[in-house]
Amino acid sequence: xxTMQIRQANLEDLPQLLALYDHATxxxxxxxxxxxxxxxxxxxxxxxxxxxxxxxGAWLNEEPYGVVHRITSDGTVKxxxxxxxxxxxxxxxxxKIDTHRDNVVMQNMLKKNGFQxxxxxHVQDGSERLAxxxxx
Numbered sequence: 001x002x003t004m005q006i007r008q009a010n011l012e013d014l015p016q017l018l019a020l021y022d023h024a025t026x027x028x029x030x031x032x033x034x035x036x037x038x039x040x041x042x043x044x045x046x047x048x049x050x051x052x053x054x055x056x057g058a059w060l061n062e063e064p065y066g067v068v069h070r071i072t073s074d075g076t077v078k079x080x081x082x083x084x085x086x087x088x089x090x091x092x093x094x095x096k097i098d099t100h101r102d103n104v105v106m107q108n109m110l111k112k113n114g115f116q117x118x119x120x121x122h123v124q125d126g127s128e129r130l131a132x133x134x135x136x
Contacts, residue, residue, distance in 0.1 A: 040073035057119015066092035098129035
């Protein structure tokens with residue numbers, strides 16, 4: 001078996017990285033584009049997330065929902081992440097997302113976009129995340 005090494009990614013790795021993300025997310029990775037360049041990216045899928053099965057608190061409802069993960073922007077377009085969330089919410093009308101306790105910027109952005117804090121979930125590695133949901 002070949003030994004794997006870890007190194008920082010570089011620009012030349014981009015095509016392979018995109019292929020890996022596409023494979024890992026079954027094509028559910030989306031990008032926000034402005035002036036013909038990618039300024040934001042996120043995972044969206046209308047599915048039940050196994051990490052959301054158990055919550056310390058309560059979800060707003062138990063209806064089918066979509067999830068957003070790994071949302072990020074390059075900071076060059078004001079409101080890019082909010083635009084991504086608005087698009088995702090428009091796909092399903094019931095959206096769940098989680099974030100780290102120390103990610104105050106994300107927490108504020110979620111509240112600004114109408115998400116309500118629902119409690120704490122634990123992801124597969126056991127670490128906790130703050131859980132949010134937005135409904136119609």
